[in-house]
Amino acid sequence: MTDYNFAYLDEQTKRMIRRAILKALAVPGYQVPFASREMPMPYGWGTGGVQVSAAVLTPEDRMKVIDQGADDTTNAVSIRQFFEKTAGVATTTQTAEASVIQTRHRIPETPLTEGQILVYQVPIPEPLRFLEPRETETRKMHALEEYGLMHVRLYEDIARHGHIATSYAYPVRIEGRYVMDPSPIPKFDNPKMEMAAIQLFGAGREQRIYALPPHTKVVSLDFDDHPFEASKPDVPCALCGAVDAYLDEVITDDAGGRMFVCSDTDHCERRRAAGHRGPVAEEDAA
């Protein structure tokens, strides 16, 4: 396709986005405003991630796109096709082979390595947004490190429910400075954010980019007597038997039957290819 520039965006726009990315990497966890462009897919469907990916992609890259951990969910397919068409880059479903991974709601189970870039799609970049709707106020709160309100909210959860009632988009503190929204990943994924790869977060509609350089310290907010716990359903994957992977619950019949399977399809497939079997796969084989 020659009607559009490589990876769709014009070079000026990419340069503007790269400047925002560099600033974001220099101030980890800080939300850098950028002049988000209208993309040919709707706001809220990954336009921030797409713009960040477009700005970092080179023709030699190999790209992977996941949504809910899976490569074949419709929006992941759509975004992967967009880059196949506009950038002509090679794509893959294998985490280890990808140089750029765009994701929505998950961090792959396979640990990422140096040289890889993980691009998150972010709906609401502001972790304080639902405590204070005004951007003018929340920017002030970040500037003054005024995070008391967040701790009060977590405390109120404990007072009411006995637990912190946040299961995804669980707020983190970056290098002891900025409180950051990790995007709506399950809190199970939070500990993985201390990784060797570069993590970039793009929020198109909200016009913000933020980032974590490799090995940045990421602490999930908690209390000494209520430590953070990365939880998941306490069963193995029905297909591959993994006990340490995040699972989706799938309803299998109308009598309440259900099974749990890996949300990371690449992880599950590779384990099965290596001969691992879960309880349902065992039954089928029998």
Added chain:
Amino acid sequence: MYVAVKGGERAIEAAHAWLAEERRGDVEVQELSVAQIREQMSLAVARVMAEGSLYDPDLAALAIKQARGDLIEAIFLMRAYRTTLPRFGASRPVETGDMACDRRISATFKDLPGGQVLGPTFDYTHRLLDFKLAAEGGAEPAPRAEPAPEAVPHVMGFLNQEGLIETEASSDAAPPDLTREPLELPADRPLRLQALARGDEGFLLGLAYSTQRGYGRNHAFVGELRLGTCAVEMDIPELGFAIEIGEVELTECETVNQFTGSKTEPPQFTRGYGLVFGRAERKAISMALVDRALRAEELGEDLSGAPAQDTEFVLAHADNIQATGFLEHIKLPHYVDFQAELELVRKLRAGVTREAAE
């Protein structure tokens, strides 16, 4: 055995094919041409150009055809195309005072230089379905008057001669552009007006209506509403002067609102302003009311907490492409988050049940 849903790719292709078929409708019925839409759905075309921020009637008509008449979808197509266009430069500000008016009315003066010109308006039509149109679409040529020999002066100018209305400070500063810079708050008036000009008509209508009903009330008189074509001029550096590069159809509304004043300054009427591509009266009037409401703070009025007075609230939610995208994204899979919530609710419920049992 359950296999994780495969075939997203095939499903998307099939959905697109079905959509194309649905768009065409019954093939026994003649296909709509882009020219037909441009000529006979001209108000829809105007809205798509205004909110798409791109003045091109043919492209707008094509977008409406492709979007099956869903105007927000058509606006989206225009916006997505617009961002890919290179910018050659900026025109000079259009002179709406030199507009060739098709319509120009004032609700504040019975008669005035330039006269009251009704133009092609729905205003005094009786809203009765015209069943004849179902059979035939012909129209008799309308009677013609001589065009006004001179430019029609702005009504606000008359009030200004007496100092009865505030004077806008003129400025040669380049206005900000929210399509090129991230929206930063607080937003000054030029930026607010840009956001309103491309904002959703329905949203602005609702907000403007809310000010009329008392949520940030500031009674507005329509000082003038004008509609017509304006020349667009651009300075060409190589030539050293400006040349006309085309014409745009515009609707402009100026409202006269209640006075401010203080012990030292005599009371003066204040202004609200609306300017929209194409024929879009409802939008232009709504924009003027909302513009005026958003000036509450600078004019030292009591802030009642009304939505229409809240710049951050209005600007953050006026864009229908942002709104529709985010609203509709909740159709996308959220299995992972929902799973996390399921697990949490089960855990919380188990805690309560256990305590009750003890």
